Amino acid sequence: METRKKWNHTADVDKETIEKATIAYLTTTKSSCPRCCHSLRETASPRCPECGLKIKIALDRYGPIVWFIGLCSFIVCLGISVDQIGWFTLPVIVFGNNPMPYKLILPETVGLVVFLTSVFYWWKIRQKSLLWTSTTKTIIVVCSILLPIAYFSVLFTIYMVGMR
Ligand SMILES: [Zn+2]
Structure with missing residues (x-):
């Protein structure tokens, strides 16, 4: 009492x-x-x-802004994966006749798994991100911008080669 x-x-x-x-x-x-x-x-x-x-x-629960930019980059890549899977899957469901182009869905499915794992690990290092140097931060910001562009380009290249 x-x-x-x-x-x-x-x-x-x-x-x-x-x-x-x-x-x-x-x-x-x-x-x-x-x-x-x-x-x-x-x-x-x-x-x-x-x-x-x-x-x-x-206190900022989302960590420093650079860490958040990195997180956004992975989320954009996840979005691209989901969008690409939908892009190839939806016509097959709608029109039915054509076989599912597995060859074209595989890269973005792999990407989806890779980026989901990346988000998981990125979330885990959010406390460590407080110790990042300005060089590390700059590299992360640049990579965060380039990553979705590079990822989309790779998918698009695979698609173009696959359609030949
Ligand atoms: Zn008010």
């Missing part, structure tokens, strides 16, 4: 500390409401006086 009381007390103090820290952060950074842009620099509570949005200061 005593322990529970103590815990509740601690929780209250923590909540108050968080609220005070939030207010202090909002005032010193001259922040504005992320929803309605109302200035929060003179707010007395961690809530927007204009629209009522509860303001929470949180």
Whole structure:
């Protein structure tokens, strides 16, 4: 019983500390409401006086922006895989008569598996990405832009060779 009381007390103090820290952060950074842009620099509570949005200061759960760009690159490649599989599969389903062009679906199916695995591992290294040097970050940004272009070009080349 005593322990529970103590815990509740601690929780209250923590909540108050968080609220005070939030207010202090909002005032010193001259922040504005992320929803309605109302200035929060003179707010007395961690809530927007204009629209009522509860303001929470949180650490970035998605990691640094460079890591996020890398994630987007893999997601675009996943999208290309799904799109290509659909592109070859849908006409077969609709028109029925032609045999399924497995030879043409195989590369993007392999790509789909590879990029799903990549997203899994990319997610795991998101904490390590905080330690990346600026050279590493630059390489990752460049590769993130080139990867979907390269992947699509490879698929397109395979398709052109396969159609011959
Ligand atoms: Zn607001």
